[in-house]
Amino acid sequence: MPLHIIATIKQVMDPETPVSSYKVDSESKQVVPTTQIPPVINGFDENGLEAALRIKDTMEDVKVTVLSAGSHFVMDVMKKALSMGTDEMVLVQDDALSNISDSMVTASVLASAIKKIGHFDIIISGRQASDWDNAQVPLILAEMLGVPCITVTRKVEVKDNEIICQHITDNGYQVISAQLPAVITVSNELGEPRYPNIRNIMAAARKSPTTWTLDDIGLSTEKITPKLEILDLYVPEKESQCEIIAGDDEEDAGRKLAMKLRDAKLI
């Protein structure tokens, strides 16, 4: 049996979208882009895809399945995961999954989909998603599946049914290992995700994702009722209080800044 890696990805609003280009819909408590800025695959999830593909590069007989859950997928965006060189894609697509920001719900949807997929050795996720930054889904998913979890890794190796990772700490890293099957999360320090090459783009064009509804994976709408309720979502108002320090020229401004900081007893 091949070593089966499931890489989870999330379609998110492009985090580079400036605040001026989206608004908060107070009714649905969602962030809505006001311009036609396409969504992206969450950046850390792309690092996760890269981690999966590096394992595939270095080992014989590895299969990488991409898994995502959501209500509306922009296929041109999602296909990038296949074009990078992964083998298959499973999408859980259901209207009931719009605006889900509760980690428990996301994890239970992924867990049910993974059970339907069947055998897996490694689940790889990005360390957190750039919209809600919860960084909890992979840990809860590991808990639901009853497997170990190694978070925030920058190097991943598989050896003799064991996964060995460099887990980033505040002042360096730890080498942590676990028996497979396991869940790991990947950080941007792992390295840039690869660009799709022509061969993989062609191969991806011939692949179509398997799409399941919640019903298909044995979940009902009641089972995905969020435990967390969003009462309010707003853009905090910032009043600029910046005093711009000018001088005769830029050097003079630098000197005046030093004086100002001294007067304010900051230095």
Place this chain on the structure above:
Amino acid sequence: MTNKQDVLIAGEIQEGQLSQGTKELLAHGRALADTLGEELSLALLAEEVGDAPKEAIAFGADKAYVMADPLLKNMPPEAYLGGLEKILTQYPAKVVLIAKGPMGSEIAGRLAFRLDTGIAQDCINLRIDSSNKRLIAERPVYGGSCIASVTCSGDSIVAVVRGKTIEPLERDDSRKGKISEITGNLNPSIIQTKITNEVEEASEGIRLEDASIIVAGGRGLGGPEPFEGELLALAKALGAPLGASRAVVDAGWVPYSYQIGLTGKTVTPDLYITIGISGASQHMAGCSGSKVIVAINKDGEANIFKDARYGVVGDWKKVLPALTEQVKKLG
């Protein structure tokens, strides 16, 4: 029937003492418990807890549940999680507060799942809804550009709280509280991961988290050289450590330990001097607790000027050496 009304804090010990984060949680928890008219309890788990339980009472707890277990040596998250679950099964709480940090990040979601409750991540503000006595937590989302206010529809909640969002209470050794010992009997099989090596790559000198002045550089510097040149010179003149934005770390100009922001360090200096940092909300999430932010940037429209108290619009190559020289003159 057990009383599921208390506020419980997942306590942590650092170098034999209550961690700073735990002291802050005690201040948050005290306010919540007083509003609820309930007791504030704290769980302390370690191989040896020492005087930390007494400290917890002095910093605001009414009760300390203490679990000393050999499996907690070096604090594997799975052991801490297992112990905490045991305590909370015996003494259920309405609100569980966990400090955001290496341990909190590992255990909070898993604990919430085991307790079948919701989890509010990265909270910066906590209060009790007077109408239904539920916790309302405010937290930054979308890289800090929006604030969400959340609550849990069930009867309990796990909240992970960002550091430095409150000052610890004044230590009061005359406070009285109850300390109970809980038997751990933690089974070694709950530990599923193994740490085989630990490597330090820390930057030298003052830790960014402890610094009163920080000099931070961004993509606008154009390359790694200023971190060993002009930027370093200013930092040295001020006795400040150097920090960086994620873009700079991603580009490999400086190591990860320099990174300040949502996925890096959270800092709260008195003075935060930024050079060539645009002020993306992801970065600001890590430094918005600074007392005074200074921006040096050639783009006067950059976001950083919205957060800065003082700004210079100009070329850092010209501004910085003059600033450094004047700082040295002022002594």
